[in-house]
Amino acid sequence: MTRADLFREAEFAPGSVGDIFRLIRSGTATSRSALARHIGMAPSTISLRIDSLIRLGLVSEAGDERSRGGRRARSLEVSTGAGFVGAMDVGAHHVQVGIADLAGKLLVVEDVPVAIEDGPAAAAEALWAALRRLIATNALDDTRLLGVAIGLPAPIEYPSGRVVLPSFMPSWHNADLPGLFREFTSVPVVVENDANLIALAEQTMGDHSSDQLLAIKLGTRIGCGIVSDGRLHRGAGGAAGEISHTSVQGTSTISCVCGTPNCLESVASGGAIVARLSHLGYTVQTAADVVELGRGGDAQVVDILRSAGTSIGGVLASIVNFFNPRDVILGGAMSASAPLVAAIRAELFQRCLPLVGNDLDVRAARSPGDAGVRGAAHLILEEVLAPARIEQLVRELDDAMPA
Numbered sequence: 033m034t035r036a037d038l039f040r041e042a043e044f045a046p047g048s049v050g051d052i053f054r055l056i057r058s059g060t061a062t063s064r065s066a067l068a069r070h071i072g073m074a075p076s077t078i079s080l081r082i083d084s085l086i087r088l089g090l091v092s093e094a095g096d097e098r099s100r101g102g103r104r105a106r107s108l109e110v111s112t113g114a115g116f117v118g119a120m121d122v123g124a125h126h127v128q129v130g131i132a133d134l135a136g137k138l139l140v141v142e143d144v145p146v147a148i149e150d151g152p153a154a155a156a157e158a159l160w161a162a163l164r165r166l167i168a169t170n171a172l173d174d175t176r177l178l179g180v181a182i183g184l185p186a187p188i189e190y191p192s193g194r195v196v197l198p199s200f201m202p203s204w205h206n207a208d209l210p211g212l213f214r215e216f217t218s219v220p221v222v223v224e225n226d227a228n229l230i231a232l233a234e235q236t237m238g239d240h241s242s243d244q245l246l247a248i249k250l251g252t253r254i255g256c257g258i259v260s261d262g263r264l265h266r267g268a269g270g271a272a273g274e275i276s277h278t279s280v281q282g283t284s285t286i287s288c289v290c291g292t293p294n295c296l297e298s299v300a301s302g303g304a305i306v307a308r309l310s311h312l313g314y315t316v317q318t319a320a321d322v323v324e325l326g327r328g329g330d331a332q333v334v335d336i337l338r339s340a341g342t343s344i345g346g347v348l349a350s351i352v353n354f355f356n357p358r359d360v361i362l363g364g365a366m367s368a369s370a371p372l373v374a375a376i377r378a379e380l381f382q383r384c385l386p387l388v389g390n391d392l393d394v395r396a397a398r399s400p401g402d403a404g405v406r407g408a409a410h411l412i413l414e415e416v417l418a419p420a421r422i423e424q425l426v427r428e429l430d431d432a433m434p435a
């Protein structure tokens with residue numbers, strides 16, 4: 033299957049085999065009787081379609097599930113052995129590579145060094161090698177890899193996966209990772225902005241998912257992912273949420289390609305703070321180093337973190353007033369800095385309209401250490417397990433059966 037064959041945003045008929053698989057996978061209905069009730073179709077029809085999913089190896093039926101009226105119904109679940117996906121989150125200094133089963137559960141996540149400054153071709157090779165290694169060391173069958181999703185700290189034109197004018201890593205402009213990965217694999221490979229992946233992870237994790245949220249990635253750079261009415265909002269060219277080039281008060285310490293003097297990224301990002309502290313004689317290289325230094329309570333460092341937080345909070349206040357989200361999620365390495373986060377909250381709530389601020393929850397990502405990888409796994413599973421794709425697999429299976 034090539035990129036062009038991906039079934040994005042596929043339409044599906046209620047009660048179709050693809051729809052039934054979607055309902056089982058999301059946990060909406062997980063027994064034959066619950067599915068029949070939910071869809072409003074004859075149980076015999078539902079059962080035939082479930083049998084197709086079981087024959088495909090996508091669904092298994094096991095255990096007992098308490099059902100209404102005291103009858104016991106066997107519960108349906110996604111067969112985790114049917115395949116797995118690769119999920120990667122590329123940062124400025126390291127890459128997280130993970131493997132998830134078809135239910136979206138992360139089986140393993142590892143940090144691997146990948147020199148992204150060597151350019152996209154070298155990075156693609158290193159990422160693929162890292163994934164292959166992880167597959168082998170976890171004794172997985174590599175023919176069951178169904179797809180790969182990669183998060184990048186840059187604007188991404190989706191669905192082509194093309195990188196558009198990254199503010200750092202200039203050699204990545206126009207990079208086509210899906211194209212580069214075709215050298216190694218024929219499975220679908222999708223690329224997405226890293227903050228968008230945090231937004232997806234937050235929206236889909238846990239019981240209290242929010243349909244109106246902003247996910248702010250505070251790493252070496254600053255990114256923002258938007259979920260509006262339960263859907264990721266990418267904008268016309270993939271640049272939705274690029275708040276990092278908003279002009280702010282303060283002095284830039286790093287250069288930015290955007291051309292805006294004193295943009296948020298060049299003044300208040302992890303990379304900008306590293307540059308400022310280095311200039312002052314501190315030994316820091318990464319956003320994580322800055323967080324650690326801030327924990328020590330050095331007054332000058334805390335001042336710099338507070339001032340960056342105030343700049344970020346000010347920009348967030350404008351977009352929060354405009355967008356009226358329920359949740360603002362803070363992720364990325366810098367979100368572990370207490371002085372930075374306190375200043376962001378203070379500035380944001382001070383400038384928020386009461387109508388917008390009253391029900392606003394500003395909080396840390398639920399799984400800050402691996403939110404990007406979780407979002408990547410979710411994204412590629414939505415692609416490779418899209419209802420239309422499942423319909424096609426069932427048709428292929430039926431065609432292959434002797435009449």
Ligand SMILES: [Zn+2]
Pocket residue numbers: 199276277288289290291292295296297298
């Ligand atoms: Zn900029």
